Amino acid sequence: MDFDFSPEQRQLKEQARRFLADRCDRRAVRAVLDGPQSFDAALWQGLAEQGYLGAAIPEAYGGLGAGYLELCVIAEELGRAVAPVPFSSSIGLAAELLLSAGTEAQKQRYLPALASGTLIGTLALAERPGQVVPGTISASAQGGRLSGTKTPVADGDIADFAIVATRDSGNAAATLSLHIVDLKGAGVQREVLPSIDPTRSQARLTFSAAEAEPLGAPGAGWPLVDAVLDRAAVLMAFEQVGGADKALETACAYAQERFAFGRAIASLQAIKHMLADMYVSATLARSNSYYGAWALSTGSAELPQAAATARVSATQAYQHCARNNIQVHGGMGFTWEFDCHLHYRRSNLLALALGSLSRWEDRLIDRLVAQRGMNAA
Amino acid sequence: MNFDDNPQEAAFRAEVRAWIQANAPTHLHDELELAGFGQPALRSGDVMAASKAWQKKKSAAGWACLHWPKDYGGRGATPIERVIWQQEEGVYGKLAGMFIIGQGMIGPTLMAFAQEQHKQRYLPPLASGEEVWCQLFSEPVAGSDLAGLRTKAEKQGDEWVINGQKIWTSGAHYSDYGMILTRTDPNVAKHDGLTMFFLDMKSPGVEIRPIKQVNGQSGFNEVYFTDVRIPDHQRLGEVGNGWKVSLTTLMNERLSIGAGMPTGFPELLDFCCSFDTGNGLAIEDAAVRSKLATWAVRTSGLKYTAYRSISALSKGQTPGPENSIGKLVAGTTLQEIAAFALDLQGASGALVDAAQPSASGRFQAMLLRSPATRIEGGTDEILRNIIAERVLGLPADMRADRGMPFNQIPTRAR
Numbered sequence: 001m002d003f004d005f006s007p008e009q010r011q012l013k014e015q016a017r018r019f020l021a022d023r024c025d026r027r028a029v030r031a032v033l034d035g036p037q038s039f040d041a042a043l044w045q046g047l048a049e050q051g052y053l054g055a056a057i058p059e060a061y062g063g064l065g066a067g068y069l070e071l072c073v074i075a076e077e078l079g080r081a082v083a084p085v086p087f088s089s090s091i092g093l094a095a096e097l098l099l100s101a102g103t104e105a106q107k108q109r110y111l112p113a114l115a116s117g118t119l120i121g122t123l124a125l126a127e128r129p130g131q132v133v134p135g136t137i138s139a140s141a142q143g144g145r146l147s148g149t150k151t152p153v154a155d156g157d158i159a160d161f162a163i164v165a166t167r168d169s170g171n172a173a174a175t176l177s178l179h180i181v182d183l184k185g186a187g188v189q190r191e192v193l194p195s196i197d198p199t200r201s202q203a204r205l206t207f208s209a210a211e212a213e214p215l216g217a218p219g220a221g222w223p224l225v226d227a228v229l230d231r232a233a234v235l236m237a238f239e240q241v242g243g244a245d246k247a248l249e250t251a252c253a254y255a256q257e258r259f260a261f262g263r264a265i266a267s268l269q270a271i272k273h274m275l276a277d278m279y280v281s282a283t284l285a286r287s288n289s290y291y292g293a294w295a296l297s298t299g300s301a302e303l304p305q306a307a308a309t310a311r312v313s314a315t316q317a318y319q320h321c322a323r324n325n326i327q328v329h330g331g332m333g334f335t336w337e338f339d340c341h342l343h344y345r346r347s348n349l350l351a352l353a354l355g356s357l358s359r360w361e362d363r364l365i366d367r368l369v370a371q372r373g374m375n376a377a
Numbered sequence: 378m379n380f381d382d383n384p385q386e387a388a389f390r391a392e393v394r395a396w397i398q399a400n401a402p403t404h405l406h407d408e409l410e411l412a413g414f415g416q417p418a419l420r421s422g423d424v425m426a427a428s429k430a431w432q433k434k435k436s437a438a439g440w441a442c443l444h445w446p447k448d449y450g451g452r453g454a455t456p457i458e459r460v461i462w463q464q465e466e467g468v469y470g471k472l473a474g475m476f477i478i479g480q481g482m483i484g485p486t487l488m489a490f491a492q493e494q495h496k497q498r499y500l501p502p503l504a505s506g507e508e509v510w511c512q513l514f515s516e517p518v519a520g521s522d523l524a525g526l527r528t529k530a531e532k533q534g535d536e537w538v539i540n541g542q543k544i545w546t547s548g549a550h551y552s553d554y555g556m557i558l559t560r561t562d563p564n565v566a567k568h569d570g571l572t573m574f575f576l577d578m579k580s581p582g583v584e585i586r587p588i589k590q591v592n593g594q595s596g597f598n599e600v601y602f603t604d605v606r607i608p609d610h611q612r613l614g615e616v617g618n619g620w621k622v623s624l625t626t627l628m629n630e631r632l633s634i635g636a637g638m639p640t641g642f643p644e645l646l647d648f649c650c651s652f653d654t655g656n657g658l659a660i661e662d663a664a665v666r667s668k669l670a671t672w673a674v675r676t677s678g679l680k681y682t683a684y685r686s687i688s689a690l691s692k693g694q695t696p697g698p699e700n701s702i703g704k705l706v707a708g709t710t711l712q713e714i715a716a717f718a719l720d721l722q723g724a725s726g727a728l729v730d731a732a733q734p735s736a737s738g739r740f741q742a743m744l745l746r747s748p749a750t751r752i753e754g755g756t757d758e759i760l761r762n763i764i765a766e767r768v769l770g771l772p773a774d775m776r777a778d779r780g781m782p783f784n785q786i787p788t789r790a791r
Contacts, residue, residue: 001380001457001691003684069378252769267772269758272765279764280702284678291681294378313674361670362663368673369650369660 003290009073016077019050024081026339029199032084033342038158038192038201040084044117053091054115057099062112068297072238072289079239079318079350080246082342084199086120086155088239088353092232094121097163101178101216101224110161110180122159124150124181124205125225131359134167134174134222139207141166141179145187146212149204154353156203157192159183164205164212165221176221179212186210197345229354230307234292237307237314240350241289244282244314247321247343251275251328258330271328278321285310285317305371308364315351315360322347380684382461386691389458393465396438401469402431409468411739425551428472432506442480442504449488449496450504456690475548479503479510483556483575486626490573490613499554499575511552511578513543513600514623518788520545521759523558524567524620525778525786528602530559530574537561537574537612539582539605545753549585549598552578556626557602558619563784570783571619574607581605592745627755638707638750641714641743642676645669648718648740659721668717675710679703701768705760708750715744 005013023046032040047053056071057063064070071091078087095114098107098121113119126132127139127150139148146164153162161182168175183190187210195202216224252275255266265271292310295303322343326333333340351357382390405427435441436450443459445451454462463470473480484503487496502508519526528541539559549555555578562570578585582605587595614622649659649669659665679702686700718740719726729741751757765771778786 001382001386001684001688003378003380003681003688005378248769252771256771263775264772266765267774269762269774272769272771272774273758273761275769275771276761276764279769280706283682283702284675284706287681287685288674288678290378290685291677294380297378309674309677312670313678316671316674358667361667364670364673365660365666368646368669372646372650 003294005069005073009069012070013073013077016050016052016074017080019046020077020081020083024083026342029082029084029339029342032199039086039155043083044085044120047085047087048115048117053087053117056091057095057111057115061099061107061115063115068234069293071235072293072296075235075238076242079242079346082199082243082246082346086122086158086200088232088236089122089155089159090114090120092235093123093228094159094161094163096228096231097123097178097215097224100228101220106180106213106215119160120155120158122153122155122162123225123228124153124156124162124164126150126152131355134176137165137167137174137176139164139166140169141177141212142169144212145209146179146181146207147187147209149206151204152193152195152202153205155201156183156205157190157201162205163215164207165225168219175219176225177218178215178221178224180215181207181210181212195349197349199342199346200349230304231296233307233311233354233360234289234296234303236350236354237285237289237292237310240314240318240347241282241286243343243346243350244278244285244318244321247318247325247340247347248275248278248282250339250343251278251321251325255328265328274324274328278324281317281320285314288313302371305364305367308360308367311354311360312357312364315357318343318347319351383691386457386461390461390465393440393462396440397465397469400434400438402427402472405472406468409471412468412471424472425475428475429506431469431472432476436505441506442484445484445488445500445504449484449500450502457687460687460690475509475551476506478512478547479508479552482626483510483512486556486573486613486622487575489625490622491575492610495575495611508553509548509551511546511549511555512626513546513549513555513557514626515545516542517544521756523623524571525783526558526560526571528557528559529563530561530572530607532561532609535609537572537607537609539574539576539602539607541602543600543602544588544597546585546598546600547596547753549578549600550587550595554578555600556613557607558623560783561616561619564782565617566780567778567783567786568620569617571623572616573613573619573622575611575613576605576607580607591748592742638679638703640672640676640679640707640710641718641740642669642672642710644739645672645714645718649721652721654721665721672710672714675706679706701760701764704750704754705757705764708747708757711743711750712747715740715747719744 023043028040028043051064052074054063055066055074056068059065075087078085091114095111098110110119110121114121127137130136139146139150146166148166150164156162161180164179164181165176166179168177181188187208189206191204193202193204252266255271255275256264258265289310292306295306326340326344329338329340332338432441439452440462442451443454443462444456447453480503484500487500503510514523516526516528528539528543530537530539554575556573556575558571558573560570561572582603584601586599588597588599589595590597646669649665652659654662682700682702689695762774766773
């Protein structure tokens with residue numbers, strides 16, 4: 001059994017960590033938090049130049065063609081650094097949707113640009129509060145023109161194009177179709193929406209007969225999105241595991257420095273047991289995410305179950321670690337000046353992205369029950 | 378990243394599988410599969426006799442205590458081969474319950490500290506299950522604070538005279554030998570005045586009283602020592618060095634107990650898929666599904682954490698500290714799952730009905746057994762201290778008795 005990353009993948013991880021320590025330190029994150037920019041464009045270019053964005057994109061489409069384990073390793077380091085970049089939108093969702101449903105011409109046109117960072121893509125799915133199911137979609141497309149409103153769209157203000165889900169007309173079964181829309185073209189209005197994590201932007205996109213190009217077969221949109229969400233969920237689980245580890249390390253370091261009652265607070269059981277519990281969640285999440293990485297990288301039929309397992313576990317762990325990191329810091333943890341809130345914000349944002357925790361819990365149980373049926377048969 | 382055996386591992390697994398298929402007590406398979414948590418009870422006969430018979434058979438064919446040296450009754454197998462054996466042994470591994478303490482914890486301690494003549498004499502019958510051992514550590518006043526124990530050992534000529542009381546001794550009532558930690562010097566700091574011995578449990582002056590537990594069973598005992606005499610050659614390690622000897626045992630205890638702990642999740646999932654709450658199947662209820670998801674990811678997290686450790690073993694590395702979480706997570710989960718399964722049954726959840734179908738009847742037994750899992754072999758709180766101090770590198774708790782001679786340590790509030 002070799003249920004671990006290879007020495008080369010570990011080396012890549014160390015390299016990515018060094019790169020991000022240099023290019024994405026706290027000043028870089030805070031420049032986006034406090035400033036007018038929605039993301040760190042220079043960092044995004046740097047990540048592209050390192051080959052990180054195209055790690056899993058085939059060489060034929062301008063990527064490195066290394067594989068998904070390499071991409072997981074990079075996602076973990078981006079999560080650890082709370083990097084203010086559109087990685088999950090552009091690589092986890094847009095590139096994956098193009099790889100799974102794009103025509104040869106669409107792949108040739110978009111994938112090299114996503115790998116090189118010259119184009120940013122995103123998925124425009126939700127239209128209103130609540131879980132997304134096909135029946136909640138009312139955007140429509142006819143004759144290559146798309147109309148409707150999508151909110152919130154992650155990175156919608158900075159993306160060059162969006163893959164937009166529309167409802168098919170004259171169809172009682174509520175099927176969806178996907179379209180590629182140039183967000184800089186006519187008939188597209190964008191509005192930045194304030195959110196709990198200003199280091200990752202959210203937007204409302206309004207389409208008024210915007211030019212749209214079909215992606216995938218008409219009516220095949222929902223199964224395509226559903227399958228790609230599993231792939232994106234594994235990558236996001238690694239972002240969350242990276243963030244959870246960093247929040248735990250930060251809390252441990254502070255608890256050893258901070259003295260109260262004449263001793264380091266890390267020697268108080270109330271604190272050390274909290275930290276031990278954070279370690280437990282982070283460890284379970286890491287192991288579950290490895291399971292997701294295995295399924296993603298081998299194309300296993302277990303991917304739906306593995307992705308939901310990784311996603312639920314990593315969401316719980318990052319929220320737990322980020323929340324208790326503030327608690328260990330006491331009042332200082334609640335200041336703008338300390339970095340605790342960066343993880344608190346990010347952990348709660350990621351918990352909602354790609355469908356919220358309760359949706360993934362539900363999917364996990366569906367899949368475990370299905371698996372049980374298969375085992376019994 | 379893969380779950381596959383390498384060629385040597387695959388060959389070993391095939392050999393193990395073939396031997397188990399040809400030799401296992403297959404008539405017990407279904408009953409063992411359904412057996413609950415803790416000691417399996419067999420309707421078809423005496424579990425102790427079945428356990429000893431299976432152990433003897435394994436031993437005769439060289440499949441007992443795989444990782445021990447051949448000279449002492451083992452196979453000299455690698456750690457990964459031991460894991461493969463455990464995976465293949467499957468439900469028959471439940472028959473090993475009464476040997477776990479002796480083979481998992483005491484054997485390694487004897488190997489490290491006993492005289493060669495004793496290793497030759499005692500280890501092979503320990504491996505074959507012909508002789509069963511117990512561990513005499515905890516006392517009424519010394520549980521988590523084990524080094525605070527008071528059972529006295531005084532030297533008289535070539536012998537030591539033991540007086541005191543041990544408690545929570547698993548299997549003392551059927552054990553042939555025991556390993557005992559005693560206080561030989563009360564005038565020095567508590568960790569420095571301890572000495573380890575082993576003794577014949579049938580020695581004059583040993584009295585064993587079973588403890589009736591919350592669940593009505595009696596797996597644990599009190600053991601009283603009145604002028605029990607142990608020859609000096611049965612001492613393990615130097616006089617005053619007993620704490621260090623006990624750490625060897627306890628490290629092995631946490632290793633053997635922490636691996637592959639059940640959480641009750643597969644049983645709960647089965648139950649929810651078939652149990653009608655009156656509003657439809659439990660599995661269709663959103664609140665039920667959310668709770669199940671949390672227990673599912675804890676259970677799979679433990680499984681894949683173990684796989685990471687196995688992978689390290691497979692590459693000849695020492696597993697990292699991640700396995701220290703096993704019992705901590707499993708104990709709490711078992712208790713939560715049991716209570717939830719009863720909750721789903723409403724007032725009927727309170728009923729203990731042996732005739733009930735196994736699926737629902739087992740959760741009551743789980744509920745009543747699960748508190749022990751969170752205490753035995755290191756309480757949840759001690760495990761959190763271990764994770765905090767040894768894994769995260771946090772400072773130790775301040776101790777009021779640090780460096781103080783044992784006989785001056787306060788024992789009650791004034």
